[in-house]
Amino acid sequence: MGEVDTIVAVATGPGGALSVVRMSGPSAFEILSALCDGEQPVPPARVATLRTLKDPAERSAIDRALVVRYPSPASYTGEDLVELSCHGGWLIPALVCEACEALGARRAEPGEFTRRAYLNGKLDLVQAEAVADLVEARSRAGHRAAMSQVERGLSRRVGELRASILHLEALLAHHLDFPEEDDAPVSVDGIATDAAELAGRMVALIATAPEGELLREGAVAVLAGAPNTGKSSLFNALVGRERAIVTAHPGTTRDALEAVVQLRGFPFRLVDTAGMRETPDAVERLGVEVAFERLTEAHVVLLCVDDGAPPREPSFLARVKSTPVVVVRSKADLRKQAPQSSAPPEWCADVVDTSVVTGEGLDVLRSLLPSLVFRGMVQAGTEQPVLTRRRQTRALQAALDAVRAFHAALLSDVPPEVASSHLKEAETALEDLVGVIAVEDVLDAVFAEFCIGK
Template identity: 50%
Template sequence: MLSDPIVALATPPGRSALAVIRLSGVGAFAITRRCLRPFHPDRPRAAWRAQLRHPASGELIDEVLAACFPAPHSYTGHDLVEISTHGGLLVPAEAVAALVAAGARPARPGEFTRRAVLNGKLDLLQAEATADLIDAGSPAQRRRALQQLDRGLSARLAALRAELLELEALIAYEIDFPEEDEGPVSPARVTAAWRAVRERIAGLLATAPEGERLREGALLVIAGRPNAGKSSLFNALLGRERAIVTEVPGTTRDAIEAYAVIAGFPFRLVDTAGLRASDDRVEQIGIEVARQYLGAADLVLFCRDAGCEIADVESERFVAACQAPVVEVVTKVDLAARSPDGLGVSVVTGAGLEALRARLAEAAFGRLLALGDVEPVVTRARHRAALERALEEVDAFYVAREQQVDAVAAATHLRAAVGALDDLIGAVTPEDVLDRVFASFCVGK
């Protein structure tokens, strides 16, 4: 059912000062009345102190704070109650069990937010932004999630939808009054309207590579010859000792991956084996792993040792074969006799590290930095697929016009483009799409 009362712990289980339990649905207040003493539905959105007791035995479970939110002015759009209990494992679990005994059922992952979408409290993009905000591990992810939660992308798509409908209305006028060939619906006017819509859709799509990278974290692969300072730089960017560092070339045999926030942006750092020709079987395996990471990288950080005068031909060959952008850095500049050409760093003195962090953020997220936090960005493959479908239909409309296809048939492409945007916003969304979107949500959300 879409309105039956559901209950779940809204905070992570474990030792803590407080835990929050959320109960919502038709009949939520009646269920709460069986467990809370006193219960004050006449005091909406105001907290009160109460005893939470088991509905059958009357046993006291905890002294709690509670607040009720009558429909439709609640997160879900249904009657909703939030109960703050003491933390830990036992008390919150027994509180949830008492509410289940009173008539609620355990909520499924994301079910509260799913109901908010179905009841028009949030659109699907805002629901996804809620999950992104919870999962945010960097300031850039947090800012982007908040922008989307504030309907940044939704508003842009709504404007696009309105433009498509206006263009469709022009075609409808053309169909109804074909004798007015050069009247208010001139071919130039239709073309201008089409071009404006197309440019806006294409502009949003252009943000998708970096937007999706922002959600997942940019895969930054650190590469170079053995003993080029890769592991030391990996640790410095990570902010802790994760990779083993020695003066022995070839110390790193396997790839080491770790999450790091660099200049406010999320990165998945990978320290790889030194790239060189080797007869050592184990080292060969490590080099092959490095090659695979280079093939999948979003960005490569290529390290050159400031103290090594020998050309790094072998490692350059490996890096040149990858498709990702490459940022070159000269390491160990504190040991160099002269200043290096290009960007140099020292993990011993810290020289150049801030400049390197800024360079990496620019290389991986330059478009997002240029756009700032105000412009909407496409952050999911689902968004990209829907916009690509809309763009295909808009282009198909133009081709049909150029080929003098019947106006009614040409206009069907505009209607299909509107449908793609509706799917994206969640105006008309199949159950299986909702299932996929909310499957990764936590239970209490």
Template identity: 40%
Template sequence: MLPDRRDTIAALATARGRAGVAIVRLSGPDALAIGRKFFRPHTPAHTPPPRQMVLGTVLDGEKQPLDEALFVYFPAKSSYTAEPVVEFHLHGSPVVVETLLAALTAHGGRIAEPGEYTRRAFLGGRLDLSQAEAVAELIEARSLAAARAARRRLTGALSERVGRIRDRLTEALALAEAEIDFPDEDIGPLDRREMLAAIAAADAGVAALLAGHQRARTLAQGAVVALAGRPNAGKSSLFNRLAGARRALVHETAGTTRDPIEAEVVIEGLPLRLVDTAGLRQTEHDVERAGVAWARETIAAADLAIYLIDGAVGVTADDRQWLAEFAAVPRLVVWNKLDLAAPDASFAGLGDLAVSAKEGTNGEELRRRLVQLLGADGADNEALLAAVRHRNLAEKARLNLAAARDLATAGDKSELAALELREAAAALGEIIGETTPDQVLDTIFARFCVGK
């Protein structure tokens, strides 16, 4: 059941817990009337002036003083949700916040659903759907590059790009429909070439968006990189090197790492979750065997595995067996312990990168290869198509454009070509929310926090 937009909703807009300041937000047709019941300005005024902070006393449900706070009112024309909004800027006491929310909801408000404020902003025309999704991505950003990419989408960069592509689709569709509407007129080879050129331009625009998808997705969602290899290959040393801190115990005793150890790192702007796994070997020790099983599951589920060869020993039959098991996992095979030995003939055909985790040799090249293998290299300003939903719709649009091109080339299939062009335009329109079903909106906004 969809939330009723006629309701006035309330929620904590800042993070939960104790803090210097907490903001409680009301939005809806009765926001000002409800808010004024629980605020007494120090300088009495008939109506708080719009968009100006007013100092006063916040009252509880019994109209007793609760806190000294700032009150601000935003008319619908200048609010985030395109409807009247009131904010209380309180001291960040959970008790004060919960007491005020209880009073507000007992007198006409209700607690907001997750993402309901931004959903109202979308429905009110403040944001298109790609911009609304970018709000959540900006909040969840785990690196500066990720935050900047989300901000570009929030300020309309993806919407603008989709709009330009749809302009070319409109040109092609106008020419196709001219042939349908005026069948006795010869559209001629020049106009058909114009139609095909417009289709090609639209297709190139969609292709460019798709080319930046993997970096955009990795910036927004991160990636899991598992460190794999036999015991004593140097996984924990490399983990500590990449993490920039001593997070995993390093010891010459084989099997030191049992449980996967994780660290959040940022490499070339990408938020990554590094996982140091147990050394891979056959063992009769119950605890170590469980650790190896856990390692195998972790490696199989990773976005990328860095498999380390112990340079002090060289490539073994066990290494080849483990590499065969993980053949389906994107991987980078690396010769470690370059400080002890250079790669020998056994490494041929497996890789060409040698490092010393202990001394940091070739660390920058390892980072560059890692980003490249994740498919996440490229310019951040082209990283616009972040969501899998966006990618799927863009891929559908390309299929429709390819069909339209083939039909237009045939010369007598204008009605079918126009149908494919309309389908392509609809798919692109769904990215920005022009034709998005309610159940898709429910899924998107459920990812938001309650106060946003």
């Protein structure tokens, strides 16, 4: 038969005291019933019910679990769906899954639950992507952006843009199809003005893309500077636990260390590097090379110095000219007199005095870094939708190009009905974005990014 099959997977990540196993498809309830050995009454819909799960072959109990049944279509996938909250760890969730498989379910592929939700019309493509982001949200800001998309923030915004394009088409239609009407004629100039305004709104949304994409990836903040200037201490202080080995010996850090931290809710990948110096030590020299490499990926550089003197620009910063640099004057607690404060030099965004001993300056850094890297989002507040994926940016960019071509054509003597073919392209590009014309390989790419169970 051409039936949809029933899929099962562990929905939660490894570790933790509890795990959720999720099962969706036409046989989900039947399998659940067999799993509960058929003895107990079927749990009522959408009520968490305690059940003993048994191995179908050996009749032995696997676990005591909370079972919730979601009958179709009011479930995440739109199909009959079961969630089993069992004990965590590696073994029990795997045994539960195996038992379900023995009873006829199939192990889900990455993203398959959400894919089914999409195919059953429960989510649009942008929402589906947002769910993926939500699962792997590395920070509260990322979480907020993802949440706002599940709630259709971006879909709604794209819908508005599409409505504006339709509006332009309507104006054109009036202009072209009703030449004898006495209503105030729509001027081509007016249509061109509206198109320019629409392009402006698209530019604003596209401008959120670099930061939006960083929300998913985390911004790279590289700690750099001469040896023994307190980079690793600052790294540990910002990470909040002893990760880097800190000694008084210059050149202790050989490899680059990386940790994910949240600063004011924004995700950063903090990278501690080896001190920059000429060294005879081959291993340390390799570390310096790695440091140089990491610098080129940086979205912000924390240049550590350990004196209070006015900072000088080190030569290695020449290769990261466009990256904002914050000069961190560490070990402030060791200095006798407060350093003279002056306007930061032109090549650096700011100068911050810090002490990992007293905690001085750490909060300043925690606010400063997001405001440098996520400037647009910090200014716009958290309510604005942002583009978090390349695919979204590409589609919007294509739409923008088409709207601009339309605008340029109108202004350069191309007849409006000819120019309007650009509008059709813009509309199609936006439809690509919200999944109206989602082709199979786009779907595959989108859904392959999901972890199993979501």
